[in-house]
Amino acid sequence: xxxxxxxxxVSLTSPTPFESQRAAVxxxxxxxxxxxxxxxxxxxxxxxxxxxxxxxxxxxxxxxCIANIWARPAQTMxxxxxxxxxxxxxxxxxxxxxxxxxxxxxxxRDFGSPLATMRDYLETMxxxxxxxxxxxxxxxxxxxxxxKMLDLAAKFADGAMPAMLPVESTKEARRALGPDKLLVVALxxxxxxxxxxxxxxxxxxxxxxxxxxxxxxxxxxxxxxxxDGLVNAIVAQGDPGVVAARVxxxxxxxxxxxxxxxxxxxxxxxxxxxxxxxxxxxx
Numbered sequence: 001x002x003x004x005x006x007x008x009x010v011s012l013t014s015p016t017p018f019e020s021q022r023a024a025v026x027x028x029x030x031x032x033x034x035x036x037x038x039x040x041x042x043x044x045x046x047x048x049x050x051x052x053x054x055x056x057x058x059x060x061x062x063x064x065c066i067a068n069i070w071a072r073p074a075q076t077m078x079x080x081x082x083x084x085x086x087x088x089x090x091x092x093x094x095x096x097x098x099x100x101x102x103x104x105x106x107x108x109r110d111f112g113s114p115l116a117t118m119r120d121y122l123e124t125m126x127x128x129x130x131x132x133x134x135x136x137x138x139x140x141x142x143x144x145x146x147x148k149m150l151d152l153a154a155k156f157a158d159g160a161m162p163a164m165l166p167v168e169s170t171k172e173a174r175r176a177l178g179p180d181k182l183l184v185v186a187l188x189x190x191x192x193x194x195x196x197x198x199x200x201x202x203x204x205x206x207x208x209x210x211x212x213x214x215x216x217x218x219x220x221x222x223x224x225x226x227x228d229g230l231v232n233a234i235v236a237q238g239d240p241g242v243v244a245a246r247v248x249x250x251x252x253x254x255x256x257x258x259x260x261x262x263x264x265x266x267x268x269x270x271x272x273x274x275x276x277x278x279x280x281x282x283x
Contacts, residue, residue, distance in 0.1 A: 001061045001093070001257045004247050004279060005035030007186070009262045009271035010044075016268050021049075022056045024272045029060050031276040037065040037095070037259050042106045045071065047080050054088045063093035065161060065186055065259055066143045069117070070103045074124035079133035086136035095161050095184070096121070097143030100206075115148050122156045141182055145169070145212050150176040157181075163261070164188050164203055166233035167249045168216050174254025185255040188235045189243050189278065190263045196235040199263065201226045203234075236260075240277040 006028055008021060025036050036053070040046035046064045054062055067077065081094045098118050101111040111117075122142070144150045144160040150173055153160035159182025162173050170185055177183055190196040204210050210223050213230070222230045231237075236246040247258045260278060262271040 001063075002032075002034035003251055003256075004033065004258050004260065005037055005061075005063070006033050006260045006275050006279070007037040007039060007065055007262065009266050009268045010039060010041070010264065011268060012265040018052060020268060021053065024268070025053055025057060025060060027272060027276060028279070029057075032279040033275075034059075035061040035063060035093075035257065035259075037063045039065055040068045040071060042103060047072075047084065050092070051084060054084060054091060059091075061091050061093065063184075064095045065163075065184075065261075066095040066097035066099075068099045068103050069096055069121050070099060070107050070109060074121045075127060075129050075133075077121075078125040079129060081138050081140075082133040082136045085138035086134040089136070093139045093141065093184075095141050095143065096157075097161075115152060118142060118149065119152055119156065122152075139182055141184055144173070146208060146215075147172075147176060154178060154181055159183055159256075161186060161259075164200075164209075164234055165212065166216060167253045169212070170250050170253035170255050172216075182257075183255050184257045184259060185250045186259045186261050187246060187250065188261045188263075189274070190235050191237060191274070193231075193237065195263055196237050197226055197231050200231050200234055243278045 008024065028036060038046050038049050046067050050062045050064065081092065084092045098114040104111040139158045141159040141161045142149065142153045142157045143163065144153045145162050145165060150160055154177050160173060160177055161184045162169055163186035174183055188199060190199055204223060204226065213223060218230055221227070236243040250258050260275060262275060
């Protein structure tokens with residue numbers, strides 16, 4: 001995958017035509033990215049999207065950041081991932097996450113305990129089906145910000161994917177996972193200061209996220225005021241050189257791979273151009 005990858009931008013108002021996605025993947029590959037990731041929201045199937053992109057390319061590694069466990073049963077998730085891995089050996093990474101209560105509600109499920117839900121899901125993924133899924137290996141990493149989910153990743157998955165957390169968290173994640181697990185860090189890249197603050201403030205609306213930042217040493221005041229120091233620690237802001245430096249900090253802290261997350265709802269073509277400049281600065 002290389003040290004740095006990118007999540008394809010997503011519009012919240014209209015779907016991006018597949019030809020635009022394929023062209024963007026080509027441009028990003030020529031710029032230097034070897035891995036492209038896609039997310040999954042209500043109404044958007046990340047695995048179908050990756051199936052099309054994998055078939056339209058030859059060398060790019062693709063991954064989900066993340067495939068939501070509420071979107072499909074565990075054994076269906078495993079079978080779909082195994083089919084992609086069989087068709088495109090070495091080019092597919094399955095990132096899994098519990099997501100948010102509204103995603104569970106969209107399929108009339110109870111969100112429950114994220115930790116127990118993820119553990120049960122991972123265990124069920126390994127149960128046999130009839131007919132059996134392809135015998136094809138693929139890395140399986142789970143969205144994990146807190147110590148309990150990181151411990152689950154260390155025991156039941158191939159790695160973890162923390163998101164929107166400072167470098168101190170990456171150091172702790174590496175210690176929790178040990179030296180041999182895959183640590184993929186998702187880093188928000190937002191140039192405009194107001195938009196960066198808004199993104200962090202929205203994230204702080206999730207109680208477990210604020211709790212995690214407190215555990216990392218950020219004060220109640222930092223969190224209540226969404227302080228400059230907190231925003232700067234979480235979001236990579238500034239010119240491409242600044243973003244590249246932040247990527248290097250996470251790599252030095254123990255990350256194997258850093259995914260650059262463009263602003264949610266960013267204009268697709270503009271976001272792709274911005275991401276091209278970042279990876280060029282990282283070389």
